[in-house]
Amino acid sequence: xxxxxxxxxxxxxxxxxxxxxxxxxxxxxxxxxxxxxxxxxxxxxxxxxxxxxxxxxxxxxxxxxxxxxxxxxxxxxxxxxxxxxxxxxxxxxxxxxxxxxxxxxxxxxxxxxxxxxxxxxxxxxxxxxxxxxxxxxxxxxxxxxxxxxxxxxxxxxxxxxxxxxxxxxxxxxxxxxxxxxxxxxxxxxxxxxxxxxxxxxxxxxxxxxxxxxxxxxxxxxxxx
Amino acid sequence: xxxxxxxxxxxxxxxxxxxxxxxxxxxxxxxxxxxxxxxxxxxxxxxxxxxxxxxxxxxxxxxxxxxxxxxxxxxxxxxxxxxxxxxxxxxxxxxxxxxxxxxxxxxxxxxxxxxxxxxxxxxxxxxxxxxxxxxxxxxxxxxxxxxxxxxxxxxxxxxxxxxxxxxxxxxxxxxxxxxxxxxxxxxxxxxxxxxxxxxxxxx
Numbered sequence: 001x002x003x004x005x006x007x008x009x010x011x012x013x014x015x016x017x018x019x020x021x022x023x024x025x026x027x028x029x030x031x032x033x034x035x036x037x038x039x040x041x042x043x044x045x046x047x048x049x050x051x052x053x054x055x056x057x058x059x060x061x062x063x064x065x066x067x068x069x070x071x072x073x074x075x076x077x078x079x080x081x082x083x084x085x086x087x088x089x090x091x092x093x094x095x096x097x098x099x100x101x102x103x104x105x106x107x108x109x110x111x112x113x114x115x116x117x118x119x120x121x122x123x124x125x126x127x128x129x130x131x132x133x134x135x136x137x138x139x140x141x142x143x144x145x146x147x148x149x150x151x152x153x154x155x156x157x158x159x160x161x162x163x164x165x166x167x168x169x170x171x172x173x174x175x176x177x178x179x180x181x182x183x184x185x186x187x188x189x190x191x192x193x194x195x196x197x198x199x200x201x202x203x204x205x206x207x208x209x210x211x212x213x214x215x216x217x218x219x220x221x222x223x224x
Numbered sequence: 225x226x227x228x229x230x231x232x233x234x235x236x237x238x239x240x241x242x243x244x245x246x247x248x249x250x251x252x253x254x255x256x257x258x259x260x261x262x263x264x265x266x267x268x269x270x271x272x273x274x275x276x277x278x279x280x281x282x283x284x285x286x287x288x289x290x291x292x293x294x295x296x297x298x299x300x301x302x303x304x305x306x307x308x309x310x311x312x313x314x315x316x317x318x319x320x321x322x323x324x325x326x327x328x329x330x331x332x333x334x335x336x337x338x339x340x341x342x343x344x345x346x347x348x349x350x351x352x353x354x355x356x357x358x359x360x361x362x363x364x365x366x367x368x369x370x371x372x373x374x375x376x377x378x379x380x381x382x383x384x385x386x387x388x389x390x391x392x393x394x395x396x397x398x399x400x401x402x403x404x405x406x407x408x409x410x411x412x413x414x415x416x417x418x419x420x421x422x423x424x425x426x427x
Contacts, residue, residue: 031300034321034366038309041316195321195366219306219318 252422
């Protein structure tokens with residue numbers, strides 16, 4: 001009888017031990033970072049040769065006002081890492097910055113890139129590059145519109161920025177689209193979703209932003 | 225007639241008493257190391273496993289029985305190539321990030337063992353188990369999860385030894401096993417070594 005009891009005690013103990021050390025509790029914040037890239041295969045049968053970066057990180061917010069606070073803490077990392085990758089791919093002469101001000105803010109990392117202002121001639125870049133950040137959890141597919149100040153510029157932008165189902169607060173998106181098709185809602189040719197970049201540690205956020213944007217371009221060899 | 229009954233009873237008694245033991249039970253902590261395709265998926269040594277084994281002796285040297293086990297293999301990998309995505313609607317892409325990989329295995333096997341005469345109290349044995357293996361494979365990247373499961377046919381050769389604690393019917397069970405499972409569903413064939421250490425009960 002004692003032996004039978006001992007068997008059951010052992011079985012219970014080992015099973016409890018196994019459950020107690022079931023994996024899944026050793027996840028760091030950085031482990032949840034992902035970089036997803038989606039592209040339309042037909043749009044890259046001929047890779048682009050030039051690009052213009054809209055020098056503004058569009059903040060995608062919810063209408064209920066329940067957005068996370070954000071004051072452009074990682075704008076510079078988003079824009080400048082994107083710019084650096086574009087310059088690497090297409091060359092400094094084939095990359096442009098679209099800015100509504102004479103002095104772009106944040107300061108571009110590459111001073112040799114040409115700044116295009118609202119009333120300058122259209123450089124006819126192959127791709128417009130549109131950075132944005134989600135400040136409210138999105139649970140659908142839709143379009144959001146950047147601030148009014150783009151109206152009246154030489155592209156007659158108010159380009160829509162796509163957002164997608166179930167992307168988390170803090171996700172950074174960078175999209176590419178033919179500038180001549182910015183006004184329609186057919187979706188971007190290329191979009192990266194860099195998930196989970198916002199934590200309370202700004203320095204940590206900046207490092208992960210640079211790493212994430214670099215990874216997005218690394219895993220998209222069809223862009224060049 | 226009475227002599228026949230007495231003779232029969234004596235023969236049966238002699239036969240039963242000639243078996244040194246009638247059953248063997250063991251409960252083990254299993255340490256696993258995947259090999260082959262399974263090892264490519266999770267290559268590290270995992271310490272999350274348990275098995276329960278029951279055997280009935282049909283003579284001094286041979287037993288038949290069954291076993292059930294549960295193994296959880298886990299590894300966290302970073303710096304891997306991105307996983308390809310093909311949405312099938314003219315869009316494609318990649319997803320990259322730290323991958324948490326899980327394998328949950330539940331082999332349920334019938335087995336037979338042969339016990340060598342060691343000349344001492346301990347009992348070395350070899351055996352083979354055959355049956356089914358339920359496998360769940362799951363890869364998590366960030367909050368995305370890709371999983372599939374299967375029921376496969378499995379075989380498990382084994383060598384081991386039972387070392388009694390003194391003269392009691394309780395002892396240490398040590399075993400080295402190789403578990404093979406056929407490919408099934410979306411999953412490749414399974415290949416895994418197991419080192420089991422546990423408590424054995426010899427009745």
